[in-house]
Amino acid sequence: xxxxxxxxxxxxxxxxxxxxxxxxxxxxxxxxxxxxxxxxxxxxxxxxxxxxxxxxxxxxxxxxxxxxxxxxxxxxxxxxxxxxxxxxxxxxxxxxxxxxxxxxxxxxxxxxxxxxxxxxxxxxxxxxxxxxxxxxxxxx
Numbered sequence: 001x002x003x004x005x006x007x008x009x010x011x012x013x014x015x016x017x018x019x020x021x022x023x024x025x026x027x028x029x030x031x032x033x034x035x036x037x038x039x040x041x042x043x044x045x046x047x048x049x050x051x052x053x054x055x056x057x058x059x060x061x062x063x064x065x066x067x068x069x070x071x072x073x074x075x076x077x078x079x080x081x082x083x084x085x086x087x088x089x090x091x092x093x094x095x096x097x098x099x100x101x102x103x104x105x106x107x108x109x110x111x112x113x114x115x116x117x118x119x120x121x122x123x124x125x126x127x128x129x130x131x132x133x134x135x136x137x138x139x140x
Contacts, residue, residue, distance in 0.1 A: 005102050007099035007100075007102065007109065008099055008100075009097040009098070009099050009111070010097055010098055010099060011095075011096075011097045012061055012062075012096035012097055012098060013061075013096070014093060014094065014095055014096065015052040015055050015093075015094040015096055015112075016052075016091050016092070016093060016094065017048075017049055017051070017052050017086075017091070017092040017093075017094050017114055018090075018091050019044050019048065019086055019087065019088050019089060019090050019091075019092070020088075020089055021088050021089055023051075024044050024045065024048060024088055027045055027048050027051065028045050031045060031047075042088070043085050043086070043088075044085065044086040044087065044088060046080060046082065047078070047080065047125075048086065049080075049086065049092075049094065049112060049114050049123050049125055050078060050112070050125055050127065052094050052096065052112055053096070053110055053112070053127065062098065062108070062110065062129070065108065065131070066131050069131050069133065070133055071106070071131035071132055071133045072131075072132050072134075073129050073130075073131065073132075074129065074130040074131075074132045075127060075128075075129060075130075076107075076127075076128045076129065076130050077127070077128040078125060078126065078127045078128070079125065079126050080123065080124070080125045081123065081124040081125070082122075082123055083120075083121055083122055083123060083124075084116070084120070084122045084123075086114065086122060086123065092114050092115065092116070092122065093114075093115050094112050094113065094114050094115070095112070095113045095115070096110070096111065096112050097110075097111050098110045098111065099111075101128075106130060106131045106132075106133070107128060107129065107130055107131070108128075108129045108131065109126055109127070109128055109129070110126065110127045110129060111124070111125070111126045111127075112124070112125050112126075
């Protein structure tokens with residue numbers, strides 16, 4: 001028996017996660033407030049994969065949903081499942097999709113799945129996004 005409230009995922013264009021050392025180091029510095037350039041263990045920071053949503057194609061499609069509603073995107077929460085650490089100086093394929101929150105029409109869930117060259121699932125991540133509409137002007 002299927003759950004009628006199961007999310008209906010909408011596919012976004014696949015992305016490529018580039019873990020070039022300079023990009024990873026810049027991300028690590030931003031996370032640390034500029035204090036350090038690398039993770040202590042030399043690994044790719046755990047949340048680095050989320051940066052694929054800033055890509056022009058996938059990010060543009062999500063931004064269009066917000067524009068249609070007169071809203072701005074506000075990142076509310078994220079979750080990661082790590083199967084294998086990501087390596088520096090690699091390019092990983094990432095499948096992306098999204099769905100509306102069935103309980104809240106002002107929420108979206110974005111999902112990414114990072115795979116190795118052989119198709120092995122390396123990481124999965126989701127982000128809850130609020131389509132924030134400032135209604136202050138409507139009360140005048």
